[in-house]
Amino acid sequence: MTGLILALDTTSPEQAREWVRLAGTACGAVKLGLEFTLARGVSEAVATAGTHRLFLDLKLHDIPNTVRSAVRALAPARPFMLTVHAGGGAAMIAAAREAVEDAFEADARPILLAVTVLTSLDAQGLHEAGVAGGPRQQVLRLGRLAMEHGAHGLVCSPHEVSPLRDALGASPLLVVPGIRPADSAADDQKRVMTPAEARRAGADWIVVGRPITRAADPAAAAAAIAEELA
Numbered sequence: 001m002t003g004l005i006l007a008l009d010t011t012s013p014e015q016a017r018e019w020v021r022l023a024g025t026a027c028g029a030v031k032l033g034l035e036f037t038l039a040r041g042v043s044e045a046v047a048t049a050g051t052h053r054l055f056l057d058l059k060l061h062d063i064p065n066t067v068r069s070a071v072r073a074l075a076p077a078r079p080f081m082l083t084v085h086a087g088g089g090a091a092m093i094a095a096a097r098e099a100v101e102d103a104f105e106a107d108a109r110p111i112l113l114a115v116t117v118l119t120s121l122d123a124q125g126l127h128e129a130g131v132a133g134g135p136r137q138q139v140l141r142l143g144r145l146a147m148e149h150g151a152h153g154l155v156c157s158p159h160e161v162s163p164l165r166d167a168l169g170a171s172p173l174l175v176v177p178g179i180r181p182a183d184s185a186a187d188d189q190k191r192v193m194t195p196a197e198a199r200r201a202g203a204d205w206i207v208v209g210r211p212i213t214r215a216a217d218p219a220a221a222a223a224a225i226a227e228e229l230a
């Protein structure tokens with residue numbers, strides 16, 4: 001069963017709430033990230049998510065001590081999921097996990113996700129950043145590292161779901177952006193698949209923003225994606 005997380009990329013709480021209303025029961029959680037929280041703060045993110053499960057996608061990436069403190073600071077928000085960059089390394093991921101264990105109440109611990117390789121990067125983008133090997137190789141390397149050092153799951157593109165399952169088995173929760181319905185125009189997302197393809201690959205959750213929020217009819221777009229996942 002693959003769930004839909006709606007990415008609410010806006011600075012406006014009113015707009016975010018309206019998208020959630022339009023998506024209705026199609027979405028199983030909502031994601032608020034840097035754009036919203038830098039403009040409005042974490043408390044407003046919590047208020048905007050309302051009764052929906054909140055994925056706080058802050059992609060923390062700093063020295064271990066700073067990330068540990070930042071994760072601790074998120075405890076009052078009680079997010080359902082939160083993200084760190086796997087590229088921050090073993091000690092940073094372990095520090096984030098320590099904070100999840102010691103700062104959150106047992107029934108409110110978030111799922112700690114490590115972002116492997118951003119879905120906006122293709123082989124050329126990785127090469128320009130000095131990474132030898134393609135996205136698949138790098139995702140597998142970082143995915144293994146993150147899971148060995150305390151992450152509960154990984155953020156990856158739909159193209160790496162199957163290789164990750166082969167390498168790491170069923171236990172990592174795989175959360176997958178880079179989702180584009182068939183016939184979508186090309187944009188900044190480079191490693192993409194349709195919702196149905198991601199479901200067949202074995203994604204636990206797909207993350208979808210603009211294909212819903214920028215659609216002429218967001219409610220219909222969300223319903224169509226939910227249908228592909230059913």
Ligand SMILES: O=c1ccn([C@@H]2O[C@H](COP(=O)(O)O)[C@@H](O)[C@H]2O)c(=O)[nH]1
Pocket residue numbers: 007008009033115117118119120155156177178179189207208209210211
């Ligand atoms: O590798 C990553 C990690 C996170 N994201 C986030 O997902 C959504 C995708 O939105 P779309 O509008 O569907 O492209 C967005 O909030 C990103 O910050 C990602 O795309 N890729």
